[in-house]
Amino acid sequence: MRKLKLLLGIALIGIIAAVYFNYPKLNLISGYASKNMASSVNIADRDPTDVTVDHDEMPLINLSDCEVSEADKSSTASVFGLMPRTSVYKEGLGAVLTNKEFPKHNFDIVPNRFIEKDTLPFPYGNQGIIDTILENVDYDKLEVAFVNAFNDPEQKTKSLLVVHKNQIIGERYIRGFSKDTKILGWSMTKSILATLYGILEFEGKIKMNDTPFSEEIRMKNPKGNITINHLLRMQSGLAWDENYFKISDVTKMLFLDSDMALAQRNKNVIAAPTEVWNYSSGTTNLLSGILREQFATHQEYLDFPYKALIDKIGMNSMLLETDLSGNYILSSYGWASTRDWAKFGILYLNKGDWNGKRIFSESWSDYVAKPTINSNGTYGAHFWLNAEGKYEDIPTDLYSVNGFQGQRIFIIPSKDLVVVRTGTKEQTDEQFNTLLKEIIQSIR
Structure with a gap:
């Protein structure tokens, strides 16, 4: 029994030490997951489940859990419930990883776009592609x-x-x-x-x-x-x-x-x-x-x-x-x-x-x-x-x-x-x- 208590004590100390030394990293892990999710969903129109699969392929990032809110175009991620970070999307500006100082984008203006009439095929336009077969290509x-x-x-x-x-x-x-x-x-x-x-x-x-x-x-x-x-x-x-x-x-x-x-x-x-x-x-x-x-x-x-x-x-x-x-x-x-x-x-x-x-x-x-x-x-x-x-x-x-x-x-x-x-x-x-x-x- 004494040996078991000793082993449990050592294990507990190890867990406490691991949490202590890695806790600051949780801010970065949840920050990455939150930011990438909000951007991927709102900019690339990707499904949150597919984005999560991408996160699963990355060491540490796969420890995060992410919740998406369609109502306010935000995403909140945490690691085992610790160090939650929220990212908020704004049309024209993308998603920002918020903090205590700024809970959202800190300004109202957005970029103007200068999209011209598109009548040409790629690359000078987006009306299809030229499908001519090039003789020098195998x-x-x-x-x-x-x-x-x-x-x-x-x-x-x-x-x-x-x-x-x-x-x-x-x-x-x-x-x-x-x-x-x-x-x-x-x-x-x-x-x-x-x-x-x-x-x-x-x-x-x-x-x-x-x-x-x-x-x-x-x-x-x-x-x-x-x-x-x-x-x-x-x-x-x-x-x-x-x-x-x-x-x-x-x-x-x-x-x-x-x-x-x-x-x-x-x-x-x-x-x-x-x-x-x-x-x-x-x-x-x-x-x-x-x-x-x-x-x-x-x-x-x-x-x-x-x-x-x-x-x-x-x-x-x-x-x-x-x-x-x-x-x-x-x-x-x-x-x-x-x-x-x-x-x-x-x-x-x-x-x-x-x-x-x-x-x-x-x-x-x-x-x-x-x-x-x-x-x-x-x-x-x-x-x-x-x-x-x-x-x-x-x-x-x-x-x-x-x-x-x-x-x-x-x-x-x-x-x-x-x-x-x-x-x-x-x-x-x-x-x-x-x-x-x-x-x-x-x-x-």
């Missing part, structure tokens, strides 16, 4: 790539779309998804942010060597040496911990902060610009805050991405979510259909020309695809690269738009190719290399 070989991508249950592919010569040559979706389903791009949204800066540069309103911090800061603080270019290349020297498996800078920003533009702005300088390369979602949201400073009003800031880029190239399904302070969360929260994500890749394949309209300068696509110092040839300016042959069987001119869980837009200029892959599981470099190799082998 469609049987292309089918092999699609079968391998979808038939392997471990890959968790949701959609795959291949564009050659501005024409869709292959497209497939899993059950429950279609060409109209909005898919969260996660960090693919970072490349949307970069493009907005490319547009401002093309319009002569900003330069890459501009220093975004105030004159007072520049006189007293080494942050004054940081340029827009340094921030776009993730080489500012500002401290940041991008770790999604613990309480870190990025998880605190996404699941606790009301104003995400401040998360990295308030960090210390740990190196001079260009000395280190450090991937940072905080940098992207800092840039979103700096972008907001370029406009006289909040309304102009909210309108700009849609007016200057998104609706201008017919990405009409896209929605960018904001934080509680009205900043676009361009590090992570951009939603669009697979076809609309493909349009973004096509814009870059055509070097900023959209059916005769110039969106950004022809040199901008070269700028974002130029390797950044200390990134080992893997990163440009908010775009990922193959400059050092990470994908060994794929041309080194490939550059890509990358997001969590294997969301990708691959742009391969030398093959006149854009490939969009979305899913619920990250893929290895070898898996992506195989997929792209099989697609390329189908083109003569």
Whole structure:
């Protein structure tokens, strides 16, 4: 009996210790589950049960329970009843993870949309697709790539779309998804942010060597040496911990902060610009805050991405979510259909020309695809690269738009190719290399 009591006591101490050390993480777990559920249901029109299945595939997140309220478009999640978090959706702005300070969106205005009359087929419109058979494409070989991508249950592919010569040559979706389903791009949204800066540069309103911090800061603080270019290349020297498996800078920003533009702005300088390369979602949201400073009003800031880029190239399904302070969360929260994500890749394949309209300068696509110092040839300016042959069987001119869980837009200029892959599981470099190799082998 004494041994049993001792064992029970040890077990109880273990449970108490586990709860004590992991309790703060519950805030992040329930926060992720709540936010993802509210966005998926209200933006992508997904069934809550299907979203829960996605959560079940993620360690820790599968510990959460989520309740959805259709009446107020909200979702509340908790872990064993502990640390409940609520997210609230607002049309045009997406869902926000609320806190004690802000129980809902903190402002009334929403973005205006600039949707033009649609009379053309993809990509310059949404009236179907061109179904001409391209003579240089072996469609049987292309089918092999699609079968391998979808038939392997471990890959968790949701959609795959291949564009050659501005024409869709292959497209497939899993059950429950279609060409109209909005898919969260996660960090693919970072490349949307970069493009907005490319547009401002093309319009002569900003330069890459501009220093975004105030004159007072520049006189007293080494942050004054940081340029827009340094921030776009993730080489500012500002401290940041991008770790999604613990309480870190990025998880605190996404699941606790009301104003995400401040998360990295308030960090210390740990190196001079260009000395280190450090991937940072905080940098992207800092840039979103700096972008907001370029406009006289909040309304102009909210309108700009849609007016200057998104609706201008017919990405009409896209929605960018904001934080509680009205900043676009361009590090992570951009939603669009697979076809609309493909349009973004096509814009870059055509070097900023959209059916005769110039969106950004022809040199901008070269700028974002130029390797950044200390990134080992893997990163440009908010775009990922193959400059050092990470994908060994794929041309080194490939550059890509990358997001969590294997969301990708691959742009391969030398093959006149854009490939969009979305899913619920990250893929290895070898898996992506195989997929792209099989697609390329189908083109003569």
